[in-house]
Amino acid sequence: MHNSLFTDDDPVRLIGGRHRESGRIVFPCPADAAYEAVPLGRKGQLWSYTVQRFRPKSPPYAGPEAFEPWAIAYVELPGEVIVEAWLTDVAFEDIHIGMELELSPQPLGGNSSLIVPAFAPVKALAA
Template identity: 40%
Template structure:
């Protein structure tokens, strides 16, 4: 159970996908092939995703925090369990953000309050976190999310 203060402790909804650095900023964690340098997200420790590579070891590395909006959509239907959807369900934007330095595209929710109509392909996006749900022990479970960069 969280401490008795009014501030609820936040924990990731999925361990190992992102971390908060000493600078207080969120960074996604990726697997990077030690042989060819290919990145993969969500992270994993083995099996390079590059079909031209026989590498099997992937090191865990932080990804860029900013990227370019490659595509987007609006989710109009509540995701099925085990995804914890609010009741009543509210549509939300989903963004595919290209991280040019790593050469990958990362899909994720867009922060609440941002509609698909607010997004335009090519705009700069920045990584953040947002609450997803509060678990049975009272911990706020967070996920990574994209927001329009300032």
């Protein structure tokens, strides 16, 4: 699954960038010599979210024509960074700030060649 967002590890992790002078971590890792690539933690907490209820304009949206709403999350990876990703495997009415999440990358619109960052509730992954 390796690309500029994910490690080749099993299980896969997101690749962040640590600023060489300040130590500040960002995601994704910039293609800049001032940053070194670092694997990020797989678990975090929901910091904020919204539900995308309408099909975005194309371009830039390249997803399927048949649109289904999805949740977009800001996930706080403790001691690292807050990342933006899809929220998956949870009903919209069950989403709550502070819920425990784990990285669960997903294909964009059924296209298995394009994988996007996503997080799922820890309990959903255990089931």
